[in-house]
Amino acid sequence: MTAFEPPQIASVVQLAEPLFLVQGVSVYMLRLEQTDTVLSGNKPFKLFPNLEMARLTGHTTVLSFGGAWSNHIHALAEAGRRFGFKTIGVIRGDDGMPLTQTLTFAQNCGMTLLRVSREDYRRRHTSELIDSLRHNHGDFYLIPEGGANLLGVAGCRKLAPLIQRSLEGRHVDDVVLACGTGTTLAGLVSGLHQSMGSAMPHVRGIAVLKGAGFLKTDIKIWLERLDTPYVADSWTLETDYHWGGYGRCPPALMQFMRDFECKHGIALDPVYTAKMVSAVFQRIEQGLVEPGKQILLIHTGGLQGR
Structure with a gap:
């Protein structure tokens, strides 16, 4: 990784689960948490454009x-x-x-x-x-909480080519990620539309905070500011899988996280990725995912806070 250049590729693994087999669904995970020892996950995509601007403006x-x-x-x-x-x-x-x-x-x-x-x-x-x-x-140069500004959103557009390179030609129908501010989701939707147009996969965000409906408006505003044309059904924000609110980690979620890690050898964090993965399991279990669907989960990192 060169200065202010986010990773170009990440490993993709298939998650083998009896539930997925029974429901006829294939689930993969993009391992962004493995791209760097510290600056991994979605963080470089949001931070690096801001740091580049800080340097350009002499800060x-x-x-x-x-x-x-x-x-x-x-x-x-x-x-x-x-x-x-x-x-x-x-x-x-x-x-x-x-x-x-x-x-x-x-x-x-x-x-x-x-x-x-x-x-x-x-x-x-x-x-x-x-x-x-x-x-x-x-x-000082100011970066909002979470890197949630237009430069951060624009930086997340680079996730789209990374996903395409990492999939190596494999097709996916849905891309799923955890959402705290909507910054990463908006950038990803914009980037996928830029590179794939109406053929882009559906992007599904799992809100990790309670009462996150307002994020839908924020995401729409980010997309408008990036001049991303509206594509019907190109993205969804799910707001019912927050497990009680931001930072809330009830025992059932912690048990799910431990069971997942034990079976797949992939560490999750209880604030973001565990809620995202759990939501996908719940949706498949409830029959909300059609048989034959190919789903890609984005591991956005955050393991330092475990």
Whole structure:
């Protein structure tokens, strides 16, 4: 991987399950979590275009937001260390809270951690808070929480050719991924439409937060801003597989994750990928997937927060 260039290919494995055989469905997984030791999954696709813009605009400091176990903060800290940027992470939570493994890693990468109250964190989109941060810490290039901006979405378009190269000519009907902000889904839909037009596979996002219907509007806006023409039934956001809300990991989900890992030797994370894989199992079990369908699951990483 060269500077600011995301991976070009990833391994694809077929998941053998009696359920899939009985229902006549083939399920594959794109192993994006294997593409780098730290900057893996969907993170380089969202981060690298922003870092390239930071460098082009003469910024040496990059600031972003996240929680105590944020995959985004973890990846940004490593990217800063690797590519020579000073990084600042604005972290939701009080100063008295102990450092998590994620934040310890970020600090060891050289990231400056700024704890803010939950109330202040909710103001992260306001010019008032951003101006205050610039006044106190100097100028910086701002990346929104999760890398959710137009550059991040555009960067995720590069997932489309990666998928096509990785499949090596195999056909898939559906591509499924976990969704927190909709950034990756929007970029993937745009990229697949760009390269395949109406022949593109259906993209199905599994929302990992409760009440995620608003993401549908966000995704539509991203697609409009990328000048992606509307293609009927090209994507769906499923909002019923969140297991109680973002970060909620009930015992049944944890057991599913352990059973899957034991059988397939593939680690999942309980916040994103376990919910995505579980949703696919549920949909097949409920007869919501037609026999003969070929489904590709995208492993978007996030294993550092396990």
